[in-house]
Amino acid sequence: MPTPKCLFCNTEFQPPNLNSAYCSKAHYRLAKHDRQKMINDLTKNFRKGMYKNVKTLYKFLPEAGQVNIPLLEALKSGFDDAAFYGTYTSNGVEWHKVGSYLFTISEKENIKTLHIFKK
Numbered sequence: 001m002p003t004p005k006c007l008f009c010n011t012e013f014q015p016p017n018l019n020s021a022y023c024s025k026a027h028y029r030l031a032k033h034d035r036q037k038m039i040n041d042l043t044k045n046f047r048k049g050m051y052k053n054v055k056t057l058y059k060f061l062p063e064a065g066q067v068n069i070p071l072l073e074a075l076k077s078g079f080d081d082a083a084f085y086g087t088y089t090s091n092g093v094e095w096h097k098v099g100s101y102l103f104t105i106s107e108k109e110n111i112k113t114l115h116i117f118k119k
């Protein structure tokens with residue numbers, strides 16, 4: 001069996017048991033800390049992206065209702081068509097959810113329109 005390498009420092013070590021992936025408890029903790037930081041950064045960026053999209057959609061539709069906007073105009077205002085966290089299909093149309101908004105994009109004669117819906 002080849003000598004395993006620590007997942008944190010990549011040095012070879014003699015594992016005290018077969019399940020050891022790290023050369024020491026310190027490196028196990030440091031790796032865990034790195035993973036947690038990665039998750040925290042991801043969460044932070046996710047929230048930032050979603051918040052920015054909700055803020056942009058709010059500019060177009062502050063109250064409950066529905067509005068259609070040329071996609072280009074929305075994109076110029078900071079709308080991000082990839083920042084959402086759920087998709088619902090209604091009558092064959094896919095609606096994406098972000099905050100209290102649902103949006104979908106349609107295309108007619110090469111012109112894309114953003115449809116925004118708020119409950």
Ligand SMILES: [Zn+2]
Nearest residue numbers: 006009023027
């Ligand atoms: Zn190590």
